[in-house]
Amino acid sequence: MGTNRTDIRSRSGFGSGDGLDAVAALQRAYESGWQPADVLHVARRGLAAVELAPIGVLILREANRSGAWARAPLHWVDQLRTIADTYPRRPDEPSLSTSALRLLRQLQPLRMLCPPPSRWPQIRVEQADVGTDAKVLGRIRGLLAKAESTEFTEEAETLTAKAQELMTRHSVTETLLSAGAADRAVVVRARRIHLDRPYSKQKGLLLTTVGEANHVSTLYNAVDAIATVVGTPADLERVDLLFTSLLVQATQAMRSEHTRGASSAAFRRAFLYGFAVRIGQRLTEAEKAATAQAVVDADARFGDLLPLLTRRSDAVQAEVDRLFGPRLRSWGFTVSDLGGVAAGRSAADAAHLDPNRRAIAG
Structure with missing residues (x-):
């Protein structure tokens, strides 16, 4: 069988970032290679189950603010749809915990697989890839x-x-x-x-x-x-x-x-x-x-x-x-x-x- 390979990445942080609020921390992560599903994945690994819904709500709130539904790459929108199905909005939106905010602030850069939000067009022009018939x-x-x-x-x-x-x-x-x-x-x-x-x-x-x-x-x-x-x-x-x-x-x-x-x-x-x-x-x-x-x-x-x-x-x-x-x-x-x-x-x-x-x- 072939060789399994692992990505050896720099673990350098974002800087101090102590004053960032949750939305700003999430946006900073997106600009450093993260995507919505990535954020939820590490949240599941590092937080208690009751802390996940506020992360999902935060991701959807940020998507509405940034116009991601109309601007983001299609695979990004697919991730948002999955999150919306998993964490539907409620009248009593849960608060983000201190540990969840700390996790967002400490996310380290990932490889950039698609343009970050700062480079999205005003209206998405991407077409879906041709998949299997x-x-x-x-x-x-x-x-x-x-x-x-x-x-x-x-x-x-x-x-x-x-x-x-x-x-x-x-x-x-x-x-x-x-x-x-x-x-x-x-x-x-x-x-x-x-x-x-x-x-x-x-x-x-x-x-x-x-x-x-x-x-x-x-x-x-x-x-x-x-x-x-x-x-x-x-x-x-x-x-x-x-x-x-x-x-x-x-x-x-x-x-x-x-x-x-x-x-x-x-x-x-x-x-x-x-x-x-x-x-x-x-x-x-x-x-x-x-x-x-x-x-x-x-x-x-x-x-x-x-x-x-x-x-x-x-x-x-x-x-x-x-x-x-x-x-x-x-x-x-x-x-x-x-x-x-x-x-x-x-x-x-x-x-x-x-x-x-x-x-x-x-």
């Missing part, structure tokens, strides 16, 4: 629904591999359409995925392996448990879909383990490690086979496909270099429970995807 996603979900309904591990694995194959072939088609002209740049984006406690690092490994199988680079910031994924818009969409579904399955499978020591932290870290490694192997095997066949098919119709695939890979790497530069290092794992690794690998062999199914707590 709805019909293709429907076929993928259909395969995964069949995988979920079967009681046979081998059949579930075969159906999952077919879903990955379909994703790969569709990704190749998108590459032909979007990068077929020699003078047309490959569109690459970056987005953040937030990893909740516990076992954030192992969850980051799962995201990395899913990304590697789908031409997406993953960089993990262990300080804030935030992963930055870089790839084409459609590839990012598929990786987010796969990762979310697989993480739910891994958590359910881990909770259903009743072997000796299965509730220990060492077992669960090892379980998630084994699950992530095996999932990566399965998806990569399916991706390689699908790419090889797609290259043969494309050669007959479009000519040599390999240069286009190389252009996509180069474009992703160029964006990683632009955002993060050379300050990257590898990160590894120490596993102390081999039984947990074996159990995780077995769960990965039985894993399937159905993003529309509600999670059932184990």
Whole structure:
């Protein structure tokens, strides 16, 4: 499997900032690379649950003041909509706690993935990125629904591999359409995925392996448990879909383990490690086979496909270099429970995807 990489960032602060009120502190964070969902993520990690609603209300109040709904990038607006659904305004708006205000003032700069509010136009001109075709996603979900309904591990694995194959072939088609002209740049984006406690690092490994199988680079910031994924818009969409579904399955499978020591932290870290490694192997095997066949098919119709695939890979790497530069290092794992690794690998062999199914707590 490929190398996992982490972003080594400067931890320099904003300065004294003791006189900043909450809105000013939030605006300062936005100008330093933060986005609304990032703020809520670190708030969940550092504050009590009762302190989160005032943060959500503050974010929405600031969005109204700044005109973000009409000016911000579309993915920023999507974050605001999610926050509005989670923390609807009430007549008795809760007050921001001292610890919440302190957290806002102490937020350290993040990599700038999009223009900050000071550089937004008066009216948004951005158009939505072209994502995966709805019909293709429907076929993928259909395969995964069949995988979920079967009681046979081998059949579930075969159906999952077919879903990955379909994703790969569709990704190749998108590459032909979007990068077929020699003078047309490959569109690459970056987005953040937030990893909740516990076992954030192992969850980051799962995201990395899913990304590697789908031409997406993953960089993990262990300080804030935030992963930055870089790839084409459609590839990012598929990786987010796969990762979310697989993480739910891994958590359910881990909770259903009743072997000796299965509730220990060492077992669960090892379980998630084994699950992530095996999932990566399965998806990569399916991706390689699908790419090889797609290259043969494309050669007959479009000519040599390999240069286009190389252009996509180069474009992703160029964006990683632009955002993060050379300050990257590898990160590894120490596993102390081999039984947990074996159990995780077995769960990965039985894993399937159905993003529309509600999670059932184990």
